[in-house]
Amino acid sequence: MTAGGIADEVVAPTGRGWMRSADPPASFTMWRYRELLPVPDGPIRYPLPIGGTPLLPAPALRRAWGLPQLWIKDETRNPTASNKDRATALVIEGGLRRGVDTITTASTGNAAVATAFGAAAAGMRAAIFVSTDCRPEKLALMTQAGARVFRVRAGYAAAVDLSRAAAAAFGWLDRNTGANPVTLEAKKTVAFEVWEQLGRRVPDVLVAPVGDGPTLVALDKGFAELESHGLVTRRPRLIGVQAQPCQPLVRAWRGEPVGPADLDPAATVADGIAVMRPAIGDAVLDAVRRGGGAMVAVTDEALRGAVATLAATAGVGAEPAGAAALAGLAAAVELRRVGREETVVLLVTGREVTAGGPADPARVAVVETLDEVERAMAGG
Amino acid sequence: MTAGGIADEVVAPTGRGWMRSADPPASFTMWRYRELLPVPDGPIRYPLPIGGTPLLPAPALRRAWGLPQLWIKDETRNPTASNKDRATALVIEGGLRRGVDTITTASTGNAAVATAFGAAAAGMRAAIFVSTDCRPEKLALMTQAGARVFRVRAGYAAAVDLSRAAAAAFGWLDRNTGANPVTLEAKKTVAFEVWEQLGRRVPDVLVAPVGDGPTLVALDKGFAELESHGLVTRRPRLIGVQAQPCQPLVRAWRGEPVGPADLDPAATVADGIAVMRPAIGDAVLDAVRRGGGAMVAVTDEALRGAVATLAATAGVGAEPAGAAALAGLAAAVELRRVGREETVVLLVTGREVTAGGPADPARVAVVETLDEVERAMAGG
Known part of the structure; x- marks a missing residue:
């Protein structure tokens, strides 16, 4: 029986190697495969370990x-x-290297939560577009991580369109599934x-x-x-x-x-x-x-x-x-x-995590146009 | 800057070593330190990777x-x-080696949730004792993982006493904090x-x-x-x-x-x-x-x-x-x-995770005596 996170111990020789080792313990993350990822040489800047899941x-x-x-x-x-954290990390890694300060996505939930927390960890702003029927628990997680959330009455497809238009207009990172091959x-x-x-x-x-x-x-x-x-x-x-x-x-x-x-x-x-x-x-x-x-x-x-x-x-x-x-x-x-x-x-992939409270209403707005988005983002 | 889960990538030579390696990727878990843990030689049986957190x-x-x-x-x-998963894993590892089939603890919440999920992963029964003011979200997580939950009106200290008495009387693993040095x-x-x-x-x-x-x-x-x-x-x-x-x-x-x-x-x-x-x-x-x-x-x-x-x-x-x-x-x-x-x-340590629904009432009972506990456990 072999499994990352288990096989290790099953086969590992005992002894006190870690006491003598000068190297910190190696973590298994998705960057193991960076040669097959669209990420240039140099240190990874994204500050959260991602992937290497059991x-x-x-x-x-x-x-x-x-x-x-x-x-x-x-x-x-x-x-x-969820596995959305992988996509978020790779998109943000590219943005950090190019000096982009804002990331946007539309999402039914988990991709948005991953984007909000990933942006917070990386010191970026996040602009999230959701349909008005997005679950309140997910909204609360997004605002807890400091994201701006834009609710779009016309539904998920319209939220995607607005997010993509905002990315194009304002030079933001576009993390939209299907739009960004990263x-x-x-x-x-x-x-x-x-x-x-x-x-x-x-x-x-x-x-x-x-x-x-x-x-x-x-x-x-x-x-x-x-x-x-x-x-x-x-x-x-x-x-x-x-x-x-x-x-x-x-x-x-x-x-x-x-x-x-x-x-x-x-x-x-x-x-x-x-x-x-x-x-x-x-x-x-x-x-x-x-x-x-x-x-x-x-x-x-x-x-x-x-x-x-x-x-x-x-x-x-x-x-x-x-x-x-x-x-x-x-x-x-x-x-x-x-x-x-x-x-x-x-x-x-996907677990019930909550913010332990409601969304911050100051960070949530219902919008229809790019102008409204721009004003809200300028507001803080 | 050095940190498990990050330093790795920062210092790792590139190249495609993983493509040629016969070894599965090594995960960093708490079993790295098994020589300093009270766990005999032989494969680790606990099936979830624990520790090695970033x-x-x-x-x-x-x-x-x-x-x-x-x-x-x-x-x-x-x-x-939470870090309660570490304690749960080591206690259950010992129990698996001795053939014990039930684990018990009293807890204000997280240790109980860790015990319920750890027992489920290891194929053990869990008997959890809580005070009647335990948060319903935590109760729901416990029953979701199939634990039996015993609510004790006299409060947390009485819940600890009853859990410890049950462990002694029925030969269960006693995971109570303070009682079990493991x-x-x-x-x-x-x-x-x-x-x-x-x-x-x-x-x-x-x-x-x-x-x-x-x-x-x-x-x-x-x-x-x-x-x-x-x-x-x-x-x-x-x-x-x-x-x-x-x-x-x-x-x-x-x-x-x-x-x-x-x-x-x-x-x-x-x-x-x-x-x-x-x-x-x-x-x-x-x-x-x-x-x-x-x-x-x-x-x-x-x-x-x-x-x-x-x-x-x-x-x-x-x-x-x-x-x-x-x-x-x-x-x-x-x-x-x-x-x-x-x-x-x-x-x-500790995050708001939920079961996404209420506790299963069939798995929750208010008890005062060991007899009541024994009857409930026999009931399924």
Whole structure:
């Protein structure tokens, strides 16, 4: 059994090497892979360690589900508890080197929280655009980290448009998923880590939640790069999971027509993946088809059950969207798309973290235009 | 500038070593120090990586406060966001080797959450004893991880007594702070990490929140062991922080008499450190005095301000008790107990994590006797 964070101790020789070592203990972070990241030479300036998250064997969950080769890639161990921290770090690292002082993104929640905290750590301003139905707990986290939050009544797509227009107009860093390819570059490091943590093996199946799409597409890109470097000869089957009330890519994968009336992002507990128009949906479908994977939809009941099972059998806390991979695995096993002896990795990303209080109303504004954004940012 | 999780990248030679390496990436965890821990040879069975938390330079906070050598030891990066995970892991590791199937503790919150999740990961049962004023969010986390929770009307001290009696009567692992010295052994690894992460230097000052006392006493023990191994020649001054409405050890340190009527644990937002009768209070006072440190009390306003400052200037999310070290630092600077050029480490431990829903009532019972406990545990 080999897993980052565990194998270490299992195989480590004892002795008191650390007492004599002149080197500080080495941390495992995503910068391990910097040669394959768009980051120039020189010291990393981003001040929070990111990535290097554990691949957990989850013995009790394996027994309970009869899947002896099941692993959990626990992305909740990142600073704001999701893989969005990777994208935030790489985008900000580039901005720090260019002297940019403000970062912007639109987000259904976790990317915004990651951006707010990452900007705070790096001494940058953050301008976050959300739809007016963004959960208040997430808003509170954003303002706690000092971000400016702009609520956009016309919804998530309009929030993306306004964020991107602001980035272009004011010279801000544009961290928008789908718009900034650097986010994919950062998230692909999850594939590198899984491969190394499995002892330089590719899993048979990797299950991941799908909202806008970058998480799954970046995994595919990571495995493709391992292949192009001659390190692997095959790729895992990727299984993408969406919530039943808002499953545009599951429907598209099945070849079913889908219109706005078929999708209700507000009708699921998995707000983090409830996206009506996925930013890079076609790339998701390509990646899933290429590897012989699948798209599956799961009910809210299954999502809640997955949250409870992850906590009670693996000791991993996750929000419903974060636990979607476990719910999706159940569906995929049912559909006989996953064999019980296969090596399966679940990407768990997103956890219920709160600010312990409400959002600071002075940092939140409803806006429609760039002028309103500019005035609010100038106001402090 | 040297810090675990950062120094790595700053000094690491580039090149593609990871592509050729046969070894999985090494994670930095508390098991690095296993030779100084009471754990026999052989593989570590505890399935979650613990410790090896980052020491953050917090550049924006340093600038804002005019403390160029300020560091944050970010214990919120543990699985349940506090240093209690270390104690839980070491106690459970011992239990797994002896074949014990149940662990118990009483706790004001975080130790209980750590125990519930740790037990779930390890496939153990957890029996948690809390006072009836335990925060509902913490209760929900405990039951989410499948723990049995016993509420004790007579308060925290009675909860400790009942938990210890249950451990003795039923052969359970007793993880109670103050009762089980293994908890100190685990938490002392924080001192080892800080010393290594500072480049084998001892900070001038280390500031930590104080409830029952083990966090601070274990830091002292860790530095004492470094001294006894000839690795350091001095110890840091330890500054312990309590909340103004419940500051028994600050009062004792000042030599002021203090009775129950002077202490109101329910009157502060820092529930995690609001303990009327600290389990090892005398050892706290010894450790603080020995190193020339101090005990300081902080208001709820200061605690809330510290939470906001940590988030907005360091990108670190913490609950009020978890951010107490920053509030205490402000008080200590004001009292001229800390110089601006000194190397100061803040121990930040405890974050607002939630289960995203209420506690499972089927797993919570109000009890007074061991018989009631036994019946509830037999019931599933």
